Amino acid sequence: MFKVVVKDTYEEVSSEAFKVMKEVLSQDKPVLGLATGSSPVGLYKKMIADHNSNGTSYKDILTWNLDEYVGIPRSHDQSYWTFMHENLFDHIDIPDENVHVPLGETDDLEASCKAYEESMEGHQIDLQVLGIGSDGHIAFNEPGTPFDSLTHVMDLTEQTRKDNARFFGDDISQVPTQAVTMGLASIMKAKKIIVIATGANKAEAVKGMLQGPVTTDCPASILQNHPDVCVFLDKEAASLL
Numbered sequence: 001m002f003k004v005v006v007k008d009t010y011e012e013v014s015s016e017a018f019k020v021m022k023e024v025l026s027q028d029k030p031v032l033g034l035a036t037g038s039s040p041v042g043l044y045k046k047m048i049a050d051h052n053s054n055g056t057s058y059k060d061i062l063t064w065n066l067d068e069y070v071g072i073p074r075s076h077d078q079s080y081w082t083f084m085h086e087n088l089f090d091h092i093d094i095p096d097e098n099v100h101v102p103l104g105e106t107d108d109l110e111a112s113c114k115a116y117e118e119s120m121e122g123h124q125i126d127l128q129v130l131g132i133g134s135d136g137h138i139a140f141n142e143p144g145t146p147f148d149s150l151t152h153v154m155d156l157t158e159q160t161r162k163d164n165a166r167f168f169g170d171d172i173s174q175v176p177t178q179a180v181t182m183g184l185a186s187i188m189k190a191k192k193i194i195v196i197a198t199g200a201n202k203a204e205a206v207k208g209m210l211q212g213p214v215t216t217d218c219p220a221s222i223l224q225n226h227p228d229v230c231v232f233l234d235k236e237a238a239s240l241l
């Protein structure tokens with residue numbers, strides 16, 4: 001079931017998302033599912049500000065991230081490991097051992113996917129943060145991904161690689177061709193989910209997620225089957241609803 005909130009600015013969208021986060025942070029030892037991309041950055045800024053001003057502590061919080069590029073080391077400036085440290089982890093008091101990000105550079109990707117999925121067992125995610133790709137992907141589950149998928153290796157679509165080229169000096173040849181991603185079934189296990197989407201290039205995907213048929217052509221449409229999803233949009237992303 002969806003609750004949809006539409007706001008004028010990215011700042012307001014992030015504030016609304018933060019209200020939900022704050023509520024979850026007030027629970028005993030919450031488990032967070034975190035996302036990369038530009039969409040959640042405003043939310044992370046608010047979490048950092050709240051940590052600094054109100055002393056909200058992350059010492060007892062566990063996090064699992066959605067995905068990571070294959071073939072680049074954690075130290076790479078565009079790895080999702082680096083992204084999460086720069087945009088959140090380095091600015092709050094979360095212990096290193098509480099943070100989980102899939103490994104994109106390893107000899108045995110299959111074993112690493114299995115180990116990642118197993119690491120989540122017994123830790124239901126209380127709040128999963130999501131963005132959405134312009135092709136309707138969530139995490140890196142591209143169109144066609146089975147709804148029962150767990151953590152797996154995904155070939156990235158041309159569209160996704162184009163969208164993400166801006167982080168690689170606008171050079172698509174530098175964008176990895178594969179990623180390790182939590183699967184759609186892994187994501188659906190979360191107790192509560194928030195989706196943040198802004199800008200006209202997300203309008204089609206947002207419409208598919210909320211109002212289209214539940215189909216693997218639009219992976220985000222599976223969220224129609226989840227009991228508790230809040231969607232935070234600006235007017236451009238909501239323009240086709």
Ligand code: GLP
Nearest residue numbers: 036037038039131132133139140
């Ligand atoms: C990336 C990530 C997704 C993210 C999406 C949108 O490829 N793997 O988790 O939601 O694309 O990114 P952005 O928020 O930058 O538009």
